[in-house]
Amino acid sequence: MKRKSVWSFQFTTASLVLIPAAVGINYIGKLFAGVLKLPLWLDSIGTVLASMLAGPIIGAISGAINNIIYGLTMDPISFVYGITSVFIGLVAGVLAYKGWIGNWGKAVVAGLLVGLTAVIISTPLNVWFWGGQTGNFWGDALFAAVMANTHSLWLASFLDELVVDLVDKVLVVLVSYAIYKGLPHNILQLYTGDHHVESLDK
Amino acid sequence: MKKVMVEHLKYRYPGTEKLALDDVSFEVEEGELIGIVGRNLSGKSTLAQAIVGLVPHFYRGAYGGKVIVDGIEVLHSTVSDISRKAGIVFQNPFTQVTGSKLTVYEEVAFGLENLGVPRSEMMERIDEALTLLGIYDFRHANPFDLSGGQMQRMAIASIIAMRPEVIILDEPTSQLDPQGTEEVFLAVQRLSREGMTVLLIEHKLEKVARYADKVLWLDEGKVMAYDSPSKVFSRDDLEEHGLAAPIYTQICKALKLKSPDGETYPVTLEGAYEVLKRWN
Amino acid sequence: MKSISLYVDRQSFLHRIDPISKIYYIVAAILVPILYPSLTVAFAVMVISLILLFLGKVIRQTLSVYGFVFLVLITVLIIQTLFYPGNETPVYRIGQVVLYREGFFYALTISFRVINIVTSFLILVFTTRSADLVESLVRKGLSPRFGYVIASVFQIVPEMMSAMGRITDAQRSRGMETEGKLSVRMKAFLPLIGPVVLSSLLNVKERALALEVRGFNAKGKKTFLNEEKNFLAPTAVQWSLLAVILIAIIWRIIQ
Ligand SMILES: Nc1ncnc2c1ncn2[C@@H]1O[C@H](COP(=O)(O)OP(=O)(O)OP(=O)(O)O)[C@@H](O)[C@H]1O
Ligand SMILES: [Mg+2]
Numbered sequence: 001m002k003r004k005s006v007w008s009f010q011f012t013t014a015s016l017v018l019i020p021a022a023v024g025i026n027y028i029g030k031l032f033a034g035v036l037k038l039p040l041w042l043d044s045i046g047t048v049l050a051s052m053l054a055g056p057i058i059g060a061i062s063g064a065i066n067n068i069i070y071g072l073t074m075d076p077i078s079f080v081y082g083i084t085s086v087f088i089g090l091v092a093g094v095l096a097y098k099g100w101i102g103n104w105g106k107a108v109v110a111g112l113l114v115g116l117t118a119v120i121i122s123t124p125l126n127v128w129f130w131g132g133q134t135g136n137f138w139g140d141a142l143f144a145a146v147m148a149n150t151h152s153l154w155l156a157s158f159l160d161e162l163v164v165d166l167v168d169k170v171l172v173v174l175v176s177y178a179i180y181k182g183l184p185h186n187i188l189q190l191y192t193g194d195h196h197v198e199s200l201d202k
Numbered sequence: 203m204k205k206v207m208v209e210h211l212k213y214r215y216p217g218t219e220k221l222a223l224d225d226v227s228f229e230v231e232e233g234e235l236i237g238i239v240g241r242n243l244s245g246k247s248t249l250a251q252a253i254v255g256l257v258p259h260f261y262r263g264a265y266g267g268k269v270i271v272d273g274i275e276v277l278h279s280t281v282s283d284i285s286r287k288a289g290i291v292f293q294n295p296f297t298q299v300t301g302s303k304l305t306v307y308e309e310v311a312f313g314l315e316n317l318g319v320p321r322s323e324m325m326e327r328i329d330e331a332l333t334l335l336g337i338y339d340f341r342h343a344n345p346f347d348l349s350g351g352q353m354q355r356m357a358i359a360s361i362i363a364m365r366p367e368v369i370i371l372d373e374p375t376s377q378l379d380p381q382g383t384e385e386v387f388l389a390v391q392r393l394s395r396e397g398m399t400v401l402l403i404e405h406k407l408e409k410v411a412r413y414a415d416k417v418l419w420l421d422e423g424k425v426m427a428y429d430s431p432s433k434v435f436s437r438d439d440l441e442e443h444g445l446a447a448p449i450y451t452q453i454c455k456a457l458k459l460k461s462p463d464g465e466t467y468p469v470t471l472e473g474a475y476e477v478l479k480r481w482n
Numbered sequence: 483m484k485s486i487s488l489y490v491d492r493q494s495f496l497h498r499i500d501p502i503s504k505i506y507y508i509v510a511a512i513l514v515p516i517l518y519p520s521l522t523v524a525f526a527v528m529v530i531s532l533i534l535l536f537l538g539k540v541i542r543q544t545l546s547v548y549g550f551v552f553l554v555l556i557t558v559l560i561i562q563t564l565f566y567p568g569n570e571t572p573v574y575r576i577g578q579v580v581l582y583r584e585g586f587f588y589a590l591t592i593s594f595r596v597i598n599i600v601t602s603f604l605i606l607v608f609t610t611r612s613a614d615l616v617e618s619l620v621r622k623g624l625s626p627r628f629g630y631v632i633a634s635v636f637q638i639v640p641e642m643m644s645a646m647g648r649i650t651d652a653q654r655s656r657g658m659e660t661e662g663k664l665s666v667r668m669k670a671f672l673p674l675i676g677p678v679v680l681s682s683l684l685n686v687k688e689r690a691l692a693l694e695v696r697g698f699n700a701k702g703k704k705t706f707l708n709e710e711k712n713f714l715a716p717t718a719v720q721w722s723l724l725a726v727i728l729i730a731i732i733w734r735i736i737q
Contacts, residue, residue, distance in 0.1 A: 013260075014260075020301070185217060186215070189215075189216055189217055189261075192216075194216065194262055195262065196262065197258045197259075197262050197263065197264070197265050197277075198263070198264035198265070199264070199265065199266060200212045200213075200214070200264050200265060200266025200267075201266045201267070
């Protein structure tokens, strides 16, 4: 079921109400990752699903509001990374629209692209905010090693973010795709953006 | 005065083949309580949503015929405008809570704020609605802390406060325990006594027989009958279409005990009692 | 109901400052040190933010947030003092390990900045009711429908979290393994999250229907049940903060 055009959208009630649900799904992904002690964040499944369902703009807004709410409720630092979330939503939405999240193989590639986007946006933020680190133990260990050997803060920071984000986003897109495939028809129907009522009167 | 007029209404959901409503026509007078019955997927909820305009404005799809609520035609209006005329209460009490308000009082205000009702009038209306539904004492509670029955009464109060002419309840008790069910039915009865026009979708036909002035029976999107409860529930083809008559009707039918009119069977406990008494 | 908000109810003058002013303060606290990149300015702004937080009587509650921040900042301090690319001047030597002056000051700059930004947000987050924040923004012109979106997150997320608890218990009692090897734990993720996500997306539709029939998309002016709160001199506070930001920008331009 394809929406009319990738950027055409309206703030319908169904798409606005999708945003809090997307934030909730992100939250729960993060919590389950914590419960299962997975070395990943898995905290953008809702954003990616919102993008797949309602397009890049709703996805991007879900990402932004997600980080605002995280910032208000758990961790004020996530305000800084709101921009990354916005781009995750945008890229996932465009890829979904282009049919790039259409089967498992493609979903892996889409996940890599989303991950790469996240890395490219986050690295300058890491450098500006933390001087290049991410706060993730393994990533920061790599950061220190690269700094010691190459004296390039940017390379170190880039790799620090890359090791964590790439795997994380591939899994996020795969999980989102698995869930999306199982959604009933009448949910997908809400987001087709078809605003025409056909007449049955003769 | 006619509050609801439905004329040759046809509707098909987008992406489906079958008509969910097929040439439905009926009229509702002011102050009536209409029971809407029919087996699963017969089109009851679709009809309810057609009266408040969610069909076709929310779902889109294919639409024919006319629905007129208190003088306005649904097809050429918006859901927000129709909300001043007709309100609906859904099955699930949880998903009807807006989730953006921290108290019951504020929750009921949600619709009034959206419609731009002035503040002083708002408070008057909310107090009245909460009192009518018997939840005034919970006005400072968080909506999610209420029991199912209380939550559903809050949903009804939220609609009543918007002062619609017609209220539609779509299986309002199907997810409630017996206590919650009883609370909600008493509330519905009270609304009806206040002169409200009520359409009630309900699976428990005993309840419909007891409260409704008339019964609208739907099957496969078509109207099977629109008549008094005793006429509709005395029909012989109920079972064939997946409905079980009220237990009192079944007993009297088995005993071949008709009501004094000689045509129908009793449909309520009181009716059955009268007939049985005379039989003895 | 469980709340996810970090708001702490206290009697303090910060609690009586309007939410918009606190947003202006965040902007000022971030912008001023960027416009004057000096360690002294960063330090001064950081101290002001911390004093404000102290006056808001919430500093004890914020410690858990600082915990994580300090942990990372310590690693920043270690890594930068050792490996910062601009390192030239050794100040201390422990065997093979050399500590450098440049890296140390760079780490200090980062630390002041991080603490400053975090603190200015904490002022907003710990002393403002989220409902007040949303209502202020809507009164300032934010679309009420977006106001709804933000306000509802605070209640819908805890609702989903309790659904999550129920599902985890159910799956565990059915014998799903949630502990052990990484691969076992990975495999448990989808069956755990799937049902919660599905039910929340089904709820989206029902909630959208319920909102529509309560005038969610009504045209025309909306009204408010609550009267506008009496905040402490909002206009004066907002204009002063704006003035600070403007002076900083002008100063920067003529420099
Ligand atoms: N959103 C939808 N999209 C497509 N088809 C739908 C949708 N909602 C309902 N239908 C279909 O329309 C028909 C009527 O369904 P409706 O929900 O109105 O029945 P109902 O009488 O309310 O059933 P129940 O007693 O189970 O509540 C069914 O065939 C159903 O599958
Ligand atoms: Mg139904």
